[in-house]
Amino acid sequence: MTGSHPFMQWYGGALAFAVSLLGCREAAQDMVQHALYKSMSARRVPSDTAAQKVWFYKVVRHACFDWLQQEKRMDRSIVVEEFTEAFVDDETLGEREEKVVWVRRALALLSSEQREILVLREVNDLSYDDLAAVLQIERGTVMSRLHRARMALRTKLSEITEDGGLSNANP
């Protein structure tokens, strides 16, 4: 369900992105709603779809950072349990499938910087140019940061797997 507004097509992805930054579904929904509202009221919104997508994710990111600043959580830390519970599984996915929970847990143990780049790439399929624009970093930095994030996720996941899903080490 995407609704009639063009930005609604990125709703699910943007919500996942906001959850990855805030670690809380309710706050993430508020931030995405704020971004959607802004997309309706902003005077200068890019006209082509690719640029709109980048613009929208930037707005979501800034809204999340503002919220974190208000909440005085500038270390951007999240609560592992709250994060893993923040995703609503659809019924076709085996509810509480072990690996899914492990991946979420491993993701929660990464740094905010690593989580955001992974979610933007793997879930939202942003190109390296788009990632550079949204994260406001050089294109060359995107590949190295993304690779480090993938390797960190892999390490955390293997630690969790070895512990039988009990690992809860801080990042």
Next chain:
Amino acid sequence: MQTHETNCAVAEQLSGYLDDELTQQEQQRVMVHIRTCHSCKALLEEMTTLRGDMKRAVHVSADARDLPKVMNDRSARFLGWFGWIALVLGALLLTTFFFWDLAVELLTDRNVPWWVRLGIAGVYLGFIGLFLMVLRQRLIASKTDKYKKVKL
């Protein structure tokens, strides 16, 4: 879960290869390398699997209950527009009436010295002249702006 370590020079480029973000030359280099390097090949396969797992784990279904109500609230949008238009028109009408009435009163009042009336007329004419000048400049600028079609 088995993890594969690699210290090869192309390790970082494996991510770019997986995402199809390398130049043709770099892509060729990585392709040739993974034909002979088993650890890099295994790492690439592992990263591909991890990507699929990530997609499934972080998928957020756009549940109808989650969808922002503000997007579909047409009445609120209509009322918003109506409110703004009414407010601007009202303010415009009141301001025009106030200045018009003031001008008529001052200019037609015989008790006001002629030089004061002349000054008031000058101020009004000055404002009208300045307004027309700015309006003309804006119109010319909008017609001749060569960056108008540049997309932000």
